[in-house]
Amino acid sequence: MTYIAKPKFQHPGLPKNELGYTHRDYEGKVSTLCAGCGHDSITASIIEACYELSIEPHRVAKISGIGCSSKTPDYFLGNSHGFNSVHGRMPSVLTGANLANRDLIYLGVSGDGDSASIGFGQFAHSIRRGVNMTYIVENNGVYGLTKGQFSATADRGSKSKKGVINTDNAIDLVAIALQLGASFVARSFSGDKSQLVPLIAAAIRHKGAAFIDVISPCIAFNNHAGSTKSFDYVREHNDAVNRLDVLTGRDPITVEYAPGTVQVVEQHDGTRLALRKIDADYDANDRLAAMTFLQKHAAKGQVVTGLLYVDPDAEDLHAHLDTVETPLNTLEAKDLCPGSAALEKINASLR
């Protein structure tokens, strides 16, 4: 067999969340990625966020494209359906799945090659349509699975492992998501779990297109001096705009915030995002300001992380299409078929 199943043993003393699930219930198969790959840390953060939100694992649909990053849905939420589709086309598959059943939680996982190159169009259009999803790009600036070619997010002037200098301009997916009207835009770093977990949790709670770009160093092909997506580079150039906790309206999951420095954002579903502001002037509800902020710091070579923008009143594609509340995949012939009498009328109108 070319897969590795995780042993089923569960320690009876493992802590449980509100639904009685343990961490293990949110895990998947054993990762086959390189030991130390940033993507595995993101997997761990997704598991943590879902555990903390007490999501029923089987109510999540996890959809990806092709690449090392796109393999990761197999490594978390083993009891949910996953779909490793084709290169760059995760967004359309997710859109279709979401249209079929608006009641599930949609987690889209993609790579920077997947989303910024071959799938750039699909990334853009799923965002502009406002598909209710959490879209995570595991951004390492290279093609990992095909062994180290530059991706479209690689910075101009950065050096490949083979010593080649990138002469093309980089695409900043966060800037583009903001421009396209994403109603939740964040950037984080795979190594910064304390920031990433609440960001993922908030994105899942958000109703609308939530986009998180996670810098995720590829230790095999993009973790050398001269790379702008290496662990060391990101640690040195990280400028976090805020830290955030998610309050579900029940008990806060973490209480690690100082009074007086918190900005509370009401979400559509009634949950509240509490933003710990590091930059005193930062307003995460101002799209224009977010765009300017991002560009200013990019010009200084800084990677801005944190929740950059959120629209608490966002609507999703189902609202735009005004579809029924009942998931379309549960409608039956009696709900859908107009019947023979209606057809007779149609026939009569065609004579």
Add this chain to the structure above:
Amino acid sequence: MSVQSPISSVNDFVVRFANVNGSGSASANELFARSILRHGVPVSPRNIFPSNIQGLPTWYEVRVTEAGHLGARGGVDLMVAMNPQTWDKDVASIEPGGYLFYDSTKPMPSSKFRTDITVIGVPLTAITNSTYTDPRQRQLFKNIIYLGALCALLDMDPKLVEQLIGEQYKGKEKLLSSNVHALHLGRDWALQNLKYPIGLRVKKSDKVGERIFIEGNSAAALGAVYGGATVCAWYPITPSSSVAEAFTSHCKKLRHDPETGKAKYAIVQGEDELASIGIVIGASWNGARAFTATSGPGISLMTEFIGLSYFAEIPAVIMNIQRAGPSTGMPTRTQQCDIIACAYASHGDTKHVLLFPEDPAEAFEFAAQSFDLADRLQTMIFLMLDLDIGMNHRLCRPLKWDDARQYDRGKVMTAEMLDEPGRDFGRYLDVDGDGIPYRTYPGTHPTKGSFFTRGTSRDRYARYSEEGAIYADNMQRLVRKFETAQDMVPRPLQANAAKPTKYGVIYFGSTSPAMDEAIGLLEARGHQLDRMRIRAFPFHSSVASFIADHDFVYVVEQNRDGQLRQLIVNENGIDPVRLVPILHYDGTPITARFIANAIGDHQDHLKVTPLRKAVS
């Protein structure tokens, strides 16, 4: 030449309107066709239009056919020549003894006319200019005025035309009365100034019966509504756009929740065909019935996803309204040219189910059925229409629906089934030996039945595996599944010649009406042919036996390379020599005359040259 006597025919002739695209003639011309239908006389109209919006030539042809021949006939008996650009070509296409109707406001030199036809001049521009001042009105009403004049010339009942105009402008009194006025202007001028009726006449009959008049694309879209499609994703391309547009308008009327007013469907105009088919596959994976409509170039773009649908076994429906290829080819001309491209679409070993409806009624039935088939077989189903059926109105039997019919969602395991003691769920397990496994919808059960869908090789339990034996086992099961499909898809229809014969003919799709008529023409020439209309791929076993039962079989199709013939040879291991290709591929619909001539000449040749049994 002038001794040629004018054609004289009641309820059996071809009128062709030559117009300039964008002149608003389409609705007047369609009104003409419908008026004849209201006389109880069958018609078969065809749009012949350029891949351009404004200014280029466009033609609309109405075959008036008491006998009910719905294929194109070829030749023109009455040319309504409204386009100076195409004048010479239009005049040349009139049959000897035919008629030319033109705008005589500006005198024409006699060299512009033929001597063996009857020329009818009506000063249309002069009449319109003296009645209307607004330029747009002048243009639009000129069309209604020539319709009025034709009414007189063909002896049509003006009341029936007025009635149609009344239905069209119901509630819009001003438009109604002005159109009726224009109709009378033309008719009165003709009655006062021309010799009427001409040799071509429309006489009331009762040959239309219960039949309806509908475009194939609209019927297919209605089939999708009845078949339970809830998600449609598409990208505009001629000649398929009207499928999605019709689905939208049918859904608006038929699919809103009466209490909340909300939509029981979702339609997305994708950013391209890749997204459209991706949305369809995502929706189908998640248990909704979904489809897209496209044409050749769209199919080319979709092929990677089509392979995924095949290998990962995700149901989906593609309506392919074929047009002339390759590449952009002739985007507004008809062909049956995507047979091979669809049958084997995508890389690797793949095979897909194709359905070939012959007319709108069958397009409706097959469209509805395609969703059951996709679910039952968990694979892609191609509904293969073409421009000739898709974008032209056809007279066909009324659409029918059995209210007792339930949707067959195929093998879907529910939470209750997963909980049954001893139940083993493996996504790709062949439980019943028919090659079709069970699937579960996402979100079915907290701990059972989830699986990971991928285009990569995996074992029967959907676990990633690149072991050769496991891969081969899966590929073999897919072959078994395709064999199972043979008995699920619509069977071929066979009709025997009046007398026993050694020759057969195979055809499919929009060739049907021309073939029906060609059989009669061939009989008149003394040739008897058994015939088989293929309605689906994979081919039913009766196709091979039909071929075995005849010395040889003609395969009539509308493409250059004999694609259906290739598929039959390839799939059934048949000696190609036994299948004689009859090919029509200039972008016009195939005609009975063409088929009868091609087969007739071949048959005549056989009579003088004995067929050598084995031709190398």
